[in-house]
Amino acid sequence: MTTPAAHTPPPGARAYPLSTARGDFAVVDVPVAPGVAPRGTALLVPGFTGSKEDFRLMQGPLAARGYRTVAVDGRGQFESDGPADDETAYAQHELARDVLAQAEALGVGLHLLGHSLGGQITRAAVLLDHSPFVSLTLMSSGPAQISVSQQQRVKLLRDALTVMSMDEVWEVIQSMGAPEEVGGPARGIGGADLLRRRWLGNKPAQLIATGRQLSTEPDRVTELAAVRLLFHVLSGVRDDTWPLPLMDDMAVRLGAHRTVIEGAEHSPNAEQPLPTARAIADFWDTADPTA
Template sequence: MSRPPSFTPPPGARAYSLRTGRGEFAVVDSPVADGVVPKGTALLLPGFTGSKEDFNPLQEALSARGYRTVAVDGRGQYESDGPQDDESAYAQAELAQDVLAQAAALGTPVHLVGHSLGGQIARAAVLLDRAPFLSLTLMASGPAQISVSQQQRVKLLRDALAVMSMADVWEAIQAMEPPEETDTGDLDAGLDDQDDLRRRWLGNKPAQLMATGLQLCVEPDRVADLAAVPLPFHVLSGSRDDTWAVSLLDDMALRLRAHRTIVQDAEHSPNTDNPLETARAFADFWDRAEAR
């Protein structure tokens, strides 16, 4: 299970709405630490049922390495607005266009990072237009659909959302899970305080969860398409993962000719399970990409 991050932004970071050509998106923007030579900027995309706060544990360490990091809530995710009921607004191509708009609004080429679902959206953005990106890191994000066990979890969630309110679904999740797993399991959520968790859950638009949950269950293998893009790639995961088998991530890295990092003592959320090692791996990879 992931260790929940704090809801408090890291020192020096600023939470605000990033204005783009496709609307406003809630971000946590962490600048380079005082006295450190700036090296670059990274755009961080969270996973299914997650949010920008999932990257809080990484941002201070990355700031100290010279990287500004901007973690974002996607359309209809937590504090970013989106249609309540229109699933077509959350088609993968639409979300990928949002990422391109976010990168454009930052005004500089960025290192792109996607966690789980965020990795598949990041991949789609790169396949649309690689120009805004200096590199792509796929964190605990596999080549195609999620595991059968996770597909079953998503189906249960989608079935519940079709007939229940978000508040009622939250209560059902709490009743079904043991106390240590009430962060909605390995669907990328995880904040320690239950009030904050509930507030984040209720901030999600049902149509966004329905649409992106289905995407996770039917995503085709697009690794060959991505391998044809001339960018540096990084595949990072924990040493265990029940959303995509680690062996699948190993194979994807080989197919992409990507740098591969396995973070020990981490599962599906290395960013919260072992944030210092994860941040070090990100920065080391970005340093090499910048040197190119």
């Protein structure tokens, strides 16, 4: 169920195209709340079929804790441009380089957070170059490919995108079940008009390419654990995309802080934004951006 706050940007929020060496990316940039001492800046990367709006309900509470947050639409997502038909533009290493370009535009000493697919893209970015970041939070994002049941859903979506328009696929999605599952919008981020407009803004090649990535991603946890960075693995109490034991084990392998948000499933940022923001800020408070 959405709330009025889901439709309203946080106080002081600015929506603008962030200019980078790899092009412009649509962002919502929320400054630290007035009268609060700044503690850091974070780059927030959404997941499959997602957008910067997925973090809207968290950005205000994080501003109140002293954190500027910049939520981004990735290449070919919602309000960020990208080719409609060229899947090579959405290879994981290309999307990872986009994240590094966004970080370069914002400055060093960033906290990095990726939700679901965004977690695997941010992981790839950190493996290319971790120097801009002081921490990485993997939210509802597992160590390797998604579950078999979700692979089947993604394949249905990818197959549909090859023969149907985005508008036609949207109508199919609405009939497939719970919208917060892969292939549909997360709860809590806005009304039906926003969700439909966001879907239609996605480039088909981006969805096809990233859906394939989710279904074939290898386990790179050992590689990531070798990086000198603070890690946080956060999830809800239930997740059909990556079962919780997989995320529990990943946290152990990374030596990561582990948070489970009560009352949340695959989208804690939208389903339980206040406790999720609190847990994230508590983790960020343990990091020193000047270290």
